[in-house]
Amino acid sequence: MKEIIDIINKYKTFALFCHIGPDADALGSVNALRLALKKMNKKAYAYCDGKIPHNIAFLKIPLEEKPTKIAKVDVCIMLDCNSLDRLGKYGEYFDKAKIKVNIDHHQKMDYQFDYAYTDSTSPSTADLVYEVIKNLDVTINSDIALNLYAGLSSDTGCFQHPSTNQISHKHAYELINYNFDLQEANYNMFKYKQKNYLYFYKSALRNTKSYLNEKVYVTFFNNKSYKRFEKICDNSASFQFLDGVEGNEIRVKVIEKTKGFFTISFRSNKYANVCDVAKNFDGGGHIRAAGGKANGSYKEVLNRILTACKEELDKYTDKK
Ligand SMILES: [Mn+2]
Missing domain, CATH: 3.90.1640.10 (inorganic pyrophosphatase (n-terminal core))
Known part of the structure; x- marks a missing residue:
């Protein structure tokens, strides 16, 4: 100092x-x-x-x-x-x-x-x-x-x-x-949203799937949907509506920024260290909020994400 x-x-x-x-x-x-x-x-x-x-x-x-x-x-x-x-x-x-x-x-x-x-x-x-x-x-x-x-x-x-x-x-x-x-x-920071947020929420929910006994939610925006909601997608707070759902621990947002290139952000609710998860994707951040990136097909990237999340979640077998 x-x-x-x-x-x-x-x-x-x-x-x-x-x-x-x-x-x-x-x-x-x-x-x-x-x-x-x-x-x-x-x-x-x-x-x-x-x-x-x-x-x-x-x-x-x-x-x-x-x-x-x-x-x-x-x-x-x-x-x-x-x-x-x-x-x-x-x-x-x-x-x-x-x-x-x-x-x-x-x-x-x-x-x-x-x-x-x-x-x-x-x-x-x-x-x-x-x-x-x-x-x-x-x-x-x-x-x-x-x-x-x-x-x-x-x-x-x-x-x-x-x-x-x-x-x-x-x-x-x-x-x-x-x-x-x-x-x-x-x-301004915590309530205001433009009207097209309603369409964004609809699309985000449609593109959210649950994995690993619902402990992991993955929301995927392909390049086309990303371009439609670019500004909203880039605002990390936009996905907060998925926080805290019963039984869920990790939320992953995958965005295909360009063909075959993905940015990935991780959020956790109570115990998972998503900073450690993000380190598998050339990234980092905080324990409850982190990010990284990956190349390949969405299928490959999703498999890597689920493997990394499972490895993290397996550390907490006592948590139901
Ligand atoms: Mn900060």
């Missing part, structure tokens, strides 16, 4: 990055830190290779398009992820940064940063960014507070995921005191 604070105080220009398929924690963390740096009269640019989901558009995050400024800044900070491929098209630019900093709560991969403030037990990156900002010479305003609240409330599934702890509630309590529009934020 102290090193990160020193770096921020010492340098003048920053580029901030978050992961592809951004969520409110990724974008909120980037924007909160960007606003704090601006208040310190520093230059800070935000980069994200991906569309902003409609339910976080209300944060109005100004993203840079062209990567030209990246080579010129003093410090590059990667937030809410810790590997170059998670930055998509901006990864190669981050790799050439003069000073590389990481602030993140995912399980560590092998990329080498110059400085890192990470904690894989933290419920969100926004919680870590909040701690950083508290140590800077910045007066937090309602805008910074809103972005941090968006990050920590969305990564805890509005304080419902098992990662939720006293710190989540303490930070939320403190941030709400800065008087942003809490009702509006919660409505």
Whole structure:
């Protein structure tokens, strides 16, 4: 922490990055830190290779398009992820940064940063960014507070995921005191949906099959259906309606992004470690939420998924 604070105080220009398929924690963390740096009269640019989901558009995050400024800044900070491929098209630019900093709560991969403030037990990156900002010479305003609240409330599934702890509630309590529009934020993030979500739910249910005694649900969107619901599919929160069904433990979302290439996301309800499952698919993440990717035919990929899920579930023969 102290090193990160020193770096921020010492340098003048920053580029901030978050992961592809951004969520409110990724974008909120980037924007909160960007606003704090601006208040310190520093230059800070935000980069994200991906569309902003409609339910976080209300944060109005100004993203840079062209990567030209990246080579010129003093410090590059990667937030809410810790590997170059998670930055998509901006990864190669981050790799050439003069000073590389990481602030993140995912399980560590092998990329080498110059400085890192990470904690894989933290419920969100926004919680870590909040701690950083508290140590800077910045007066937090309602805008910074809103972005941090968006990050920590969305990564805890509005304080419902098992990662939720006293710190989540303490930070939320403190941030709400800065008087942003809490009702509006919660409505946008946790209730609002476009009408075509109804068609999406119908399609998702039709394309969901259960396996391994209903312990595993797999929802498959082939390339055609993916293109129809692209924006909704890419928003990980869209599949939350399948959470918590009696008897089910792991939910898998398989999307054929291009012919023969699949992205896979895993969610678990109570005990399965889907981060371990995702490691079979060149991925990782958290114990209850993780992701990876695979090539081949859907049949092959599905077989690999079920084998990996069975291996994980077999560790818990006591759970019915
Ligand atoms: Mn996060």
